[in-house]
Amino acid sequence: MAEQQEISLSILKKRWLKFKTLKRGYYSFVILIILYGLSWFLPVLINNRALVVSYEGDLYFPVFSGYYAGSEFNQDVPGEAIYRELKEEWKQSDSDNWMIMPLYPYSPYEDITVRGNKMYDPPSSTHWLGTDNTGRDVFARLCYAFNISISFALILTTLNYILGILIGGSMGYIGGKFDLFFQRLIEIWSSLPMLFVIIIISSIIRPSFFLLIMIYTIVNWIGMTYLMRAEFYREKSKDYVAAALSMGQTNFKVMFKHILPNSLVPVITYFPFAVVGGVYALVGLDYLGFGMPPPTPSWGQLLDIGLENITKWWMVFAPVSALFTTLIMVVFIGEAVREAFDPKVYSRLR
Secondary structure, three states: OHHHHHHHOOHHHHHHHHHHHOHHHHHHHHHHHHHHHHHOOHHHHEOOOOOEEEEOOEEEOHHHHOOOEHHHHOOOOOOEOOHHHHHHHHHHOOOOOEEEOOOEOOOOOOOOOOOOOOOOOOOOOOOOOOEOOOOOEHHHHHHHHHHHHHHHHHHHHHHHHHHHHHHHHHHHHHOHHHHHHHHHHHHHHHOOOHHHHHHHHHHHOOOOHHHHHHHHHHHHOHHHHHHHHHHHHHHOOOHHHHHHHHOOOOHHHHHHHHHHHHHOHHHHHHHHHHHHHHHHHHHHHHHHOOOOOOOOOOHHHHHHHHHHOOOOHHHHHHHHHHHHHHHHHHHHHHHHHHHHOOHHHHOOOO
């Protein structure tokens, strides 16, 4: 009975069960999903603005509504209210006013212009990973940079795969002059000096998140194109494709309803490693100064500051540790996915 139930499982179900048995890959996947999900709630978890302020019977929500001057809460500070100090003042004076602060009450953008912040303040119970050369909290910037890096890599990889599947699948299925034309085009396009292009564009236009994705997408689709071209060339010669065509299926349906589902193994197995490449790309650009514009939180920018002043060990330790931990977990996921999608595991000859 157990053997019959195992045989009735779909191939995807078997692969998922196999993936779950590969513990370091599965646990890395769960941890990264949880951390990435939490990173979208960072404004309410890590922020210098209060979640709720009750002042003289009125309720304010600075983290959602934005800027409130210190004078609005009778605080003697220029510009925006410093909610950390305001909370302590009310607590010491037994005031009826109260507020709820985020779990970590520091913003990745506040610098030495905010009273109490210092440049290169070492790690302490106040600033868990110290501050940088402008007095900004390193832990807060590290967490926000995690969301930016992973989002950049996921969007970049997804766009590259969409282009690679469309162009590579068409090359493999149509073949002939169409295939030869795109092969020559790819050979010319792949010789494009990527770093020089980014430097030139960055000197003309201020780089942004989506501009960098667009620039990288220009050439990064080539790798997946060749893989999908080979897969479609192999699959289109099989009997199920001839059967679908004889039944009157259109070329579009044959390509994306029949051939593509049988060609997804390289797409899925290479996806985690492509994400690693996307994270490295953004960190490298930020380190060279051609990435996200300041003061956007960035691991590469933190590493650049740390290497400029190597005696501030936390400025090197924090971004390197975050980058190493994130990428090794993604690699573990990639290894587990590759093992789970190994066709030999489910071969009828085993």
